[in-house]
Amino acid sequence: MLLGLGNVPTLETPLFFLALITYSMSIIGNILIVVLVVSQRHLHTPMYFLGNLSSLETCYSCTILPQLLASFLTGDKAISAHGCVAQLYFFGSFAGTECHLLAAMSYDQYLAICQPLLYASLMTWKVCLQLVAASWLVGMLVSAVVTVFLSQLKFCGPKTIDHFFCDLTPLLELSCSDTSMVTLPSIILSFLSVVFHFLFMLASYVYIIAAILRILSSVGREKAFSTCSSHLTVVTTFYCTLLIVYVLPRTALLRQLNKVFSFFYTVLTPLVNPLIYSLRNREVRDALRKALRKAKACTQGAQ
Template sequence: MAGNILIIGLIISEPQLHTPMYLFLGNLSCLDSFIVCTILPKMLACFLTGNGNIPLWGCIAQFYISASLATAQCYLLAIMSYDRYLAICKPLHYASIMNTKLCIRLAVGSWINGFIGMSVFVILISRLVFCGPQDIDDFFCEITQIVKLSCSETKTIELVLTIFASINTFLPFTLTVTSYIFIIQNIMRIPSTMGKKKAFSTCSSHLIVVSMFYGTLMLVYVVPKTETLRALNKIFAVFYTVLTPLLNPMIYSLRNREMKGALRKFLKKCV
């Protein structure tokens, strides 16, 4: 929370960071902060008190908010990769294409896509009947675990889940991979080694974040749902719900010259 709030504060306070890349980074930090607030407080309360009870409406609300934020993050990471593609492959047209109005529309669109898309599941889940057992084998209310508890017919919601997962995960992932294919091709055409390093440094932080987020997310939902691998699934879920929000600020601040410069200015003002 401290790292993400610091990044948001630096981006707002420093005029030199009022650029498209940092606008998207600020939105990513907001998403990470909200995901942490949605999942970790209840999880820590369960560990400390030993009471793992959560009402049905609370479970559905936790799923809706966390899933919406994760979906929005998929789209935002795709937008950030497109931003890096324009900066590296179309530098002369970058300012005219990635203007302030487009940046705001893309950022807002990623949030809207996440929350509107997941509202369909809330409607479907609210129609399910839960007659026991009532134990979720996870540290947060994950959709497949909620559906397992229902004694209603769940084929419809499982089909919708598959369709939405394909659209909201693989479409942004495909766009991200496509952008980086063009970026890498363009970097390889640069004759000087110094030029290649400079070009790659502008997108290396984002590439690390994308690899961590999508790698663990796909392992959770691609690994077969067997009892022996259930514990492994939960470990991978910790990565994209807990460790990714923790590591994102470190990756972007430690590998970014402008962010480190803004942080030094901020610390001097505080001193």
């Protein structure tokens, strides 16, 4: 039984409409970006990463929001044991993939700013494909390892999860066996997946900022900064909420705050991330205008 965001019936209706609107906009927006990247040849590189980010955020939304919307609408907060484990696996897989994908995108930004003459030869379509494939594969493998260890635990306590989705920490609180066999591998894998990639991105941006400051032209500095500012915004938002959710102790006072930040990065982040990239990218905006003009012309021709 998922307890949800709290026993506040008056908030369930506005939260339902907020989640429904966000989910609808997220799915439509991300699918539109994927279609644009696939259909427009000039967006294939380096927008290949943006298309995968939008695909990832679409899957991310579909893992949690349909169950949450159904619980708001029907009041039924029950979830099967297998469904709970499946939700945990896919959520962990997509979150891990996003960490790796954002690191790959920071490497792309580093090459574009610090090695502009070698960028075309280093960041080829094949390299993009390898980085993306590795991101998805490692994310799925890490989540699979944690899920397998979790399935070995015994659960004999209350069948209530103090959260609105099946996350690892609330599930471990329900176990009556030794959870160190799960927590230790989780900490090691989280360090490799989250902390290592965060440090990698931090080092990349140290070099990027140093390279931008060496540009003599103010126009050149502004152009270079605008190239990486969208990625930096997404990384900061994603990692700040992630650290707040998983580093803060789950005391009674902070538990509701934990749910709020979890709601933010599981519901709003899939909508915000691709929008930040697309709205700040001139090529994507131009491709969207062309697609809208083409659709309008087709509509008028059919009439």
